[in-house]
Each structure stands twice: as structure tokens, then as C-alpha cells.
Amino acid sequence: xxxxxxxxxxxxxxxxxxxxxxxxxxxxxxxxxxxxxxxxxxxxxxxxxxxxxxxxxxxxxxxxxxxxxxxxxxxxxxxxxxxxxxxxxxxxxxxxxxxxxxxxxxxxxxxxxxxxxxxxxxxxxxxxxxxxxxxxxxxxxxxxxxxxxxxxxxxxxxxxxxxxxxxxxxxxxxxxxxxxxxxxxxxxxxxxxxxxxxxxxxxxxxxxxxxxxxxxxxxxxxxxxxxxxxxxxxxxxxxxxxxxxxxxxxxxxxxxxxxxxxxxxxxxxxxxxxxxxxxxxxx
Amino acid sequence: xxxxxxxxxxxxxxxxxxxxxxxxxxxxxxxxxxxxxxxxxxxxxxxxxxxxxxxxxxxxxxxxxxxxxxxxxxxxxxxxxxxxxxxxxxxxxxxxxxxxxxxxxxxxxxxxxxxxxxxxxxxxxxxxxxxxxxxxxxxxxxxxxxxxxxxxxxxxxxxxxxxxxxxxxxxxxxxxxxxxxxxxxxxxxxxxxxxxxxxxxxxxxxxxxxxxxxxxxxxxxxxxxxxxxxxxxxxxxxxxxxxxxxxxxxxxxxxxxxxxxxxxxxxxxxxxxxxxxxxxxxx
DNA sequence: ATGAAAGCGCTAACAA
DNA sequence: TTGTTAGCGCTTTCAT
Numbered sequence: 180x181x182x183x184x185x186x187x188x189x190x191x192x193x194x195x196x197x198x199x200x201x202x203x204x205x206x207x208x209x210x211x212x213x214x215x216x217x218x219x220x221x222x223x224x225x226x227x228x229x230x231x232x233x234x235x236x237x238x239x240x241x242x243x244x245x246x247x248x249x250x251x252x253x254x255x256x257x258x259x260x261x262x263x264x265x266x267x268x269x270x271x272x273x274x275x276x277x278x279x280x281x282x283x284x285x286x287x288x289x290x291x292x293x294x295x296x297x298x299x300x301x302x303x304x305x306x307x308x309x310x311x312x313x314x315x316x317x318x319x320x321x322x323x324x325x326x327x328x329x330x331x332x333x334x335x336x337x338x339x340x341x342x343x344x345x346x347x348x349x350x351x352x353x354x355x356x357x358x359x360x361x362x363x364x365x366x367x368x369x370x371x372x373x374x375x376x377x378x379x380x381x382x383x384x385x386x387x388x389x390x391x392x393x394x395x396x397x398x399x400x401x402x403x404x405x406x407x408x409x410x411x412x413x414x415x416x417x418x419x420x421x422x423x424x425x426x427x428x429x430x431x432x433x434x435x436x437x438x439x440x441x442x443x444x445x446x447x448x449x450x451x452x453x454x455x456x457x458x459x460x461x462x
Numbered sequence: 463x464x465x466x467x468x469x470x471x472x473x474x475x476x477x478x479x480x481x482x483x484x485x486x487x488x489x490x491x492x493x494x495x496x497x498x499x500x501x502x503x504x505x506x507x508x509x510x511x512x513x514x515x516x517x518x519x520x521x522x523x524x525x526x527x528x529x530x531x532x533x534x535x536x537x538x539x540x541x542x543x544x545x546x547x548x549x550x551x552x553x554x555x556x557x558x559x560x561x562x563x564x565x566x567x568x569x570x571x572x573x574x575x576x577x578x579x580x581x582x583x584x585x586x587x588x589x590x591x592x593x594x595x596x597x598x599x600x601x602x603x604x605x606x607x608x609x610x611x612x613x614x615x616x617x618x619x620x621x622x623x624x625x626x627x628x629x630x631x632x633x634x635x636x637x638x639x640x641x642x643x644x645x646x647x648x649x650x651x652x653x654x655x656x657x658x659x660x661x662x663x664x665x666x667x668x669x670x671x672x673x674x675x676x677x678x679x680x681x682x683x684x685x686x687x688x689x690x691x692x693x694x695x696x697x698x699x700x701x702x703x704x705x706x707x708x709x710x711x712x713x714x715x716x717x718x719x720x721x722x723x724x725x726x727x728x729x730x731x732x733x734x735x736x737x738x739x740x741x742x743x744x745x
Numbered sequence: 746a747t748g749a750a751a752g753c754g755c756t757a758a759c760a761a
Numbered sequence: 762t763t764g765t766t767a768g769c770g771c772t773t774t775c776a777t
Contacts, residue, residue: 181555186533187479188770190470191753206499208693212489219516228530231514233502247511250469272464384697391674391699410490414667414697416674471754474769
């Protein structure tokens with residue numbers, strides 16, 4: 180016939196819904212879309228379906244999303260916390276109810292299961308690439324230093340420059356347009372940078388708008404290096420050299436860890452995704 | 463206490479899961495991500511949760527996704543069909559089972575509920591903008607003409623050019639890199655285009671890579687106009703003028719229609735989202 | 746081996 | 762009003 184099992188009934192009976200939830204701040208192109216794509220692909224193969232919940236970087240929405248997860252008795256939660264998340268009691272509660280929570284990308288301090296990008300290593304690798312290019316005046320742009328991702332990257336980056344740190348001008352840009360402004364401002368100074376380092380795609384897009392507007396030649400007038408998921412660097416000519424922080428790898432690892440956890444290994448682990456350099460023509 | 467209702471049990475009892483599914487080809491195009499973002503926001507407000515299913519433009523995956531929807535007894539499906547989808551019987555079956563199916567963006571022919579972008583109007587508006595710019599040689603790039611979206615846009619575009627169609631060079635580019643090639647090729651010819659029209663973001667990114675490589679000045683050497691959701695045009699300097707096909711508006715309308723349908727209005731309607739021109743500095 | 750029955754947590758219908 | 766009960770569609774246990 181054309182009978183199809185009712186998974187709602189199965190879920191009730193077996194108290195296993197085969198549904199996973201992912202909480203992300205947004206979907207808009209920089210990173211989480213890739214992460215979720217992998218999750219959905221892997222989940223589908225294993226018979227799981229994926230709920231998507233947006234926090235919009237708002238802790239209240241985050242709490243509401245967690246409530247939904249609980250009411251729906253999801254089999255597991257992939258959570259990226261908001262920058263303002265300090266109260267982890269809702270997450271604790273979920274864990275007590277034996278709903279697996281796997282933090283990824285933006286993770287809280289403390290003893291939890293976490294899957295992160297190797298920020299220190301990515302920043303260090305970036306610094307090394309810049310040092311080897313022998314540029315004299317490097318403008319380095321970092322995001323909001325209140326975010327641990329930014330401060331960690333900056334710290335490792337500066338440290339890796341070591342004695343050559345005097346060739347470095349550090350600036351903070353919390354948005355694409357701020358990055359644009361910083362690059363424009365730097366070009367109005369006496370000593371103009373001959374290299375710019377962007378710690379994220381968002382910053383890269385702003386910096387590149389300025390570079391296009393100033394009609395600077397890459398890499399002759401200015402070298403460009405960024406940390407990226409890999410999409411934006413390919414939009415420009417020449418393609419921008421980047422240190423890859425792969426959302427896909429992060430997703431693969433997160434899903435794998437979730438399966439392990441559901442399979443019984445509920446110890447807390449902190450996993451990292453290492454970065455590699457992808458050569459373009461910008462440095 | 464801290465009792466939370468079990469929505470799985472509720473779903474079984476009331477045969478209303480309060481779960482919606484959305485089937486999209488991908489998340490990484492700066493279009494479906496916006497669409498889904500709106501859907502999730504609206505769904506959350508109404509107590510619905512959203513499953514995300516990726517078809518990867520593969521009809522077989524599409525069928526599997528529909529099976530999942532059926533087994534999970536979802537309350538409704540937002541579906542963007544693949545270019546190769548011809549067999550609609552699975553969708554028909556779902557409708558017979560009284561699971562609402564709302565087609566959006568890429569929709570099949572026939573009597574269904576559909577929410578579309580006003581392709582004809584967008585193409586017409588684009589043509590008008592180009593005509594008013596009085597450019598002599600317009601290179602117009604369209605996607606795969608097997609897709610109705612491409613053929614409809616092309617047809618309306620050419621029609622709107624009317625007698626001035628001799629100033630038009632039409633090319634097809636089925637990918638970003640093909641668009642790049644077409645622009646490079648056009649510049650090697652005797653008569654070089656002084657304007658380029660891109661029917662989508664994907665084509666724009668390819669065309670812009672060529673323009674950057676050739677170091678053409680926008681709009682002096684070459685004018686640029688695109689049809690877009692609005693993200694990519696802002697990456698360049700000057701910002702690219704575009705005819706907006708808004709994924710957010712599409713999402714809002716789709717969700718609203720879904721609620722109407724679930725509320726009892728199951729007649730088949732075909733709704734359109736009109737486009738507006740957003741002025742950048744590229745034409 | 747095959748079949749009957751209990752029950753997952755809820756809601757809706759009915760009885761008191 | 763409040764309380765009881767049947768049953769949504771399955772899985773699992775227990776009896777045949």
C-alpha cells in the first residue's frame with residue numbers, strides 16, 4: 180500500500196523524536212549557513228531532522244528557543260550562545276533532563292561539550308604569513324574585543340609578531356562599514372599601510388570596499404590577508420589569500436560528536452578545528 | 463513546578479504538530495537564508511517550529527524530503543522545486559493527505575498555491591533603467607534558459623527594449639565563473655559593452671570579478687545593473703544599482719498565505735512580490 | 746513463531 | 762464545575 184509510519188507516534192512511544200535543534204544568531208551568509216548545511220546533510224543520512232532556531236544575538240530569544248527544544252523533546256541541541264549569555268542555568272536544566280547540548284563556535288566558559296575553531300592557531304598562522312611577506316606597515320583589523328573570539332585572535336596575532344610588532348597598527352572594527360572607515364583613515368595618514376589583515380569576512384568586505392574605492396592594486400600597492408570561511412575571498416580579483424576557519428569542518432565534527440554523545444559517551448570534551456592557509460593572489 | 467507540556471504527545475493527540483517544513487536547494491546564496499530567516503521569525507511568534515530540508519537541486523533528495531514531511535506529519539510545507547522536477551505526484555499526494563504545500567520562488571506549472579517574485583516586472587524595470595541610461599552596447603547576462611525564471615526574465619527584458627534591441631548582446635551564463643568568462647570575452651571584441659546587466663547575484667559576482675580584473679571604472683567605462691536580494695550590490699564600490707527581488711518580502715507573504723491556508727482558505731492562489739529599484743552608483 | 750494487551754502523555758468527549 | 766475515560770499510532774512486553 181502506501182502506508183507511512185507516523186513518526187509522532189513513534190516519538191511518543193519511544194521517547195526519541197529523532198529531531199535535532201540548532202540555535203544560531205543568524206543565517207545571513209558569513210558562516211552559520213555552511214554549518215547548518217552540513218548538519219542537515221549529516222542528520223538526513225541518519226534519519227534525524229533539523230529544527231532551526233534563531234537567537235538574533237538576544238539572550239531572551241535564546242531562552243525561548245531552549246524552552247521550545249524542551250517541549251518538543253528534541254534529541255539534541257547544537258547551541259551557539261549570544262555574546263550576552265551569562266546565565267547558563269537553562270542549559271544546565273536541559274542537560275539534567277538528559278537532552279544533549281553541544282556548544283559550538285561561541286561557547287561559554289566552564290565544563291561543557293564544545294566544538295570550536297582554533298582561534299589562536301589561525302591568528303598565529305596569519306601572522307606568520309604576513310611576516311614572511313616582509314611588508315613594512317601592516318594594518319590589522321579585529322572585531323569587538325569584548326568577544327572572546329576577537330581578543331583571542333588579537334592576542335595570538337600580536338604575540339606571533341614578537342619583535343616585529345612595531346610594523347603593526349592594530350585597529351578595531353565592529354562592523355563592515357567600520358572596517359571601511361579604518362582603511363580609508365589609514366590611507367590618509369603619512370605612513371600608509373602596505374598590507375591589511377582582516378580577522379573575519381565581515382571586516383574583509385568593508386576593507387575591500389575601501390580598497391576598491393581607492394583603486395589600490397592588490398598585491399602591489401597593498402597586500403590583503405583574511406581569516407575566512409572561504410566564500411568572500413573568491414569574490415575579488417585577485418582572489419584573497421585566507422586562513423580558513425571552516426564552518427563545514429566545524430559542522431562535521433559537531434555532528435559526529437553529537438552522535439557519540441547520543442550513543443552514550445556523555446563525558447565533556449572540547450574539540451578544535453585547525454586552520455589551513457589557502458593561497459590566493461593577494462599577498 | 464517546572465512542568466513543560468510534551469508537544470509530541472499533544473501532536474499525536476490533536477494530529478497537529480505545529481511544525482512547518484521548508485525545502486530549499488541550498489542556504490548559501492544570500493536568498494534562501496533571508497527567506498528562511500523570515501519564516502523562522504514568523505513561525506516562532508505563532509508557536510510553530512521550522513524544519514529545514516535541503517534538496518541540493520536533486521529531485522531524488524526532494525522526494526526523500528517530502529517523505530520525511532509526510533512521516534513527521536508536518537503542518538505545512540514551503541517548497542522550492544528543483545530545476546529537474548517534473549513529477550509532481552508526490553506533492554499531489556501530500557495535498558490529498560491535507561498537508562498544505564506552498565510553492566515559492568521556483569514553482570511548477572499547474573494549479574497550485576504559489577508565491578513568486580514578479581520576474582516580468584523586475585526585468586521590465588531593469589530594461590527601463592538601462593534605456594534611460596542611454597548606453598550604446600548593453601551586455602545582458604541570463605541564467606540557464608531551461609529555468610522559467612531565466613526565460614521569463616529574458617523575454618520581458620528583450621520585449622521592453624523594443625526597437626532598441628539592436629544595442630543588446632544577450633549571453634547565457636549558468637554559473638558565476640561562466641559570467642566571468644562572458645564579460646572577459648566581450649571585452650576582447652571590437653565593440654566593447656558600455657553596460658552590463660546581470661539577472662541574478664550569482665551572475666553579478668562573476669561579472670564583477672572580470673570588471674575588477676580588467677580594472678574598468680564603474681560607471682565611466684561600464685555601467686552595471688543587477689537583479690538582487692540586496693546584499694552583494696553593497697560589497698562593491700561604487701555600490702551596484704539593483705532591482706530588488708526581496709526574499710524577506712517573499713517569506714512574509716508565504717508565511718501569511720500558509721496561515722490563511724491552515725485557517726481554512728485552501729483555494730489555490732498565485733501571489734507575486736513586486737520589485738523596486740534601489741539606486742547605487744553603478745549606472 | 747504469532748497475537749494480544751498495555752501504555753507513552755496528552756485532549757476531547759462524556760458523566761457525575 | 763470537576764472527574765473519569767477513551768484513544769491518537771505506535772513499540773514492547775507478555776501470553777499463547
